Amino acid sequence: MPIAYWCLLAAALLPILSVFPGKLDRSFDNARPRDPDYWRSGFRARARGAMENGFEAFPLFAVAVLVAAIQGGAQATVDALALGWVGARIGYVLAYWADRATLRSILWVVALALAIAIFLTPIWAPAASG
Numbered sequence: 001m002p003i004a005y006w007c008l009l010a011a012a013l014l015p016i017l018s019v020f021p022g023k024l025d026r027s028f029d030n031a032r033p034r035d036p037d038y039w040r041s042g043f044r045a046r047a048r049g050a051m052e053n054g055f056e057a058f059p060l061f062a063v064a065v066l067v068a069a070i071q072g073g074a075q076a077t078v079d080a081l082a083l084g085w086v087g088a089r090i091g092y093v094l095a096y097w098a099d100r101a102t103l104r105s106i107l108w109v110v111a112l113a114l115a116i117a118i119f120l121t122p123i124w125a126p127a128a129s130g
Contacts, residue, residue: 003079015054022047073121
């Protein structure tokens with residue numbers, strides 16, 4: 001199975017993992033996991049923001065990987081770009097947690113550019129025809 005497909009799984013799980021540290025506080029009430037007061041500020045708010053943005057970023061990445069596969073993007077190129085996307089998104093989460101807004105925005109743009117590049121690989125890096 002191509003690496004890019006494993007990256008899809010990682011990308012799907014990343015938002016869930018992004019918010020998890022925010023739930024480790026003893027005051028977290030699993031009976032009311034969406035209590036807006038709990039998520040209102042500080043690290044918890046940033047963890048939730050990272051999660052929400054992860055869910056927002058996932059569809060474009062998933063579609064890009066699937067379009068590249070269906071339309072014949074070079075698999076090695078798609079795999080490398082997909083790994084880069086996952087790396088950029090992990091960096092994004094870490095920057096969000098650390099309250100590094102400028103770095104977070106730069107990593108967001110990098111991940112967006114990588115998703116677009118993946119989508120367009122059939123044009124600029126087509127698979128070799130056999």
